[in-house]
Amino acid sequence: MSNFCNYILHQKRYSPHTVTAYKIDLEQFSQYLLSDFEINSFKEVNSSLIRSWIVHLIEKGISTRSINRKISTLKSFYKHLHKNNEVESNPLLKVVTPKTSKRLPVFVGESEMSNLFSEIEYADNYEGIRDKLILEFFYGTGIRLIELVNLKISSIDNGNSTIKVIGKRKKERIIPFGDKLKNEIYQYLKERKKLSTSETSLFLTEKGKKIYPKLVYRVVNYYLSMVTTASKKSPHVLRHTFATHMLNKGADLNSIKEILGHANLSATQVYTHNTIEKLKNIHKQAHPKA
Numbered sequence: 097m098s099n100f101c102n103y104i105l106h107q108k109r110y111s112p113h114t115v116t117a118y119k120i121d122l123e124q125f126s127q128y129l130l131s132d133f134e135i136n137s138f139k140e141v142n143s144s145l146i147r148s149w150i151v152h153l154i155e156k157g158i159s160t161r162s163i164n165r166k167i168s169t170l171k172s173f174y175k176h177l178h179k180n181n182e183v184e185s186n187p188l189l190k191v192v193t194p195k196t197s198k199r200l201p202v203f204v205g206e207s208e209m210s211n212l213f214s215e216i217e218y219a220d221n222y223e224g225i226r227d228k229l230i231l232e233f234f235y236g237t238g239i240r241l242i243e244l245v246n247l248k249i250s251s252i253d254n255g256n257s258t259i260k261v262i263g264k265r266k267k268e269r270i271i272p273f274g275d276k277l278k279n280e281i282y283q284y285l286k287e288r289k290k291l292s293t294s295e296t297s298l299f300l301t302e303k304g305k306k307i308y309p310k311l312v313y314r315v316v317n318y319y320l321s322m323v324t325t326a327s328k329k330s331p332h333v334l335r336h337t338f339a340t341h342m343l344n345k346g347a348d349l350n351s352i353k354e355i356l357g358h359a360n361l362s363a364t365q366v367y368t369h370n371t372i373e374k375l376k377n378i379h380k381q382a383h384p385k386a
Contacts, residue, residue: 238338
C-alpha cells in the first residue's frame with residue numbers, strides 16, 4: 097500500500113489530500129477483508145469479495161457517490177499491482193459500479209452576485225479589503241480554494257491582466273481577469289504593504305501569515321449568507337457560479353474548461369445542465385402552450 101501511495105504522490109502528482117483519501121479507502125477495505133473473511137493480503141481478493149464490500153457499504157448507508165469513489169481507489173490500486181506483476185489480474189474488471197443520480201452544481205444567481213459586490217458593506221480595513229478581493233477572485237477567475245490559498249504576489253501579472261495558477265497534479269495554467277478585479281488587486285496590495293511581513297503569499301491574515309483554507313471558507317460562507325439562500329455557500333459554489341454565468345453569457349465550453357483547469361470536457365459539461373434548466377424555466381413561463 098505504501099508503494100502505491102508514494103507512486104500517486106510523486107509520479108502521478110496527486111495532492112496530499114487525495115493521497116490521504118486513497119489511503120483511508122484502502123485501509124477500510126483491508127479492515128473489512130480481515131474482519132469478515134480473515135484475509136490479510138490484497139492478492140487474495142477476487143471480484144466477489146469486492147461486490148460483497150459494496151453491499152456492506154450500501155447497508156451502512158454510504159452514499160452511491162462515496163462508494164464509487166472508493167471503487168475508483170481500488171481500480172487504481174489494482175491497476176498498479178497488476179502493472180507491477182503483483183497480481184495476475186485486476187479483480188475490478190468484473191465489478192459494475194452502482195449508478196449515481198446526477199447532481200446539478202449549486203450556483204448563485206447573477207442578481208445575488210451583483211448585490212454581493214454593490215450592496216454589502218465591507219470593513220474599511222485590511223481584512224475588509226482582503227475579504228472582498230477573495231470573493232472577487234473566486235467569482236472572477238473560477239479558481240479552486242487551494243489554488244487561491246497558494247497564490248503568490250508573483251502569480252499576478254497586472255500588465256497582461258493574468259494570474260498564474262498551479263492546479264491539480266501541479267499543472268500550471270494562465271487565467272485572464274478584468275479591469276474591476278485589476279483595480280481591487282491594486283487597492284489590496286496597497287493595504288497589504290502596511291503589514292510587517294516577509295511572506296510572499298498573496299493573501300495573508302491580519303498578522304501577516306499565509307491565509308489558510310478554513311479562514312477562506314468562513315469568509316465566503318459569511319458573505320454569501322447575506323445574499324443567497326442556496327443550500328451550499330462555499331468557495332466551490334463560487335467556482336460553479338463563475339462557470340454557469342460564463343456559459344449563460346455565451347462563453348465557449350472549451351474556453352471554460354481551460355480556465356477551470358479541467359482535464360477533460362466531460363467535467364465541464366455538467367454546467368450545461370444548469371443552462372438547460374434555465375431554458376426550460378423560461379420556456380415554461382413564456383410559451384402559451386408550455
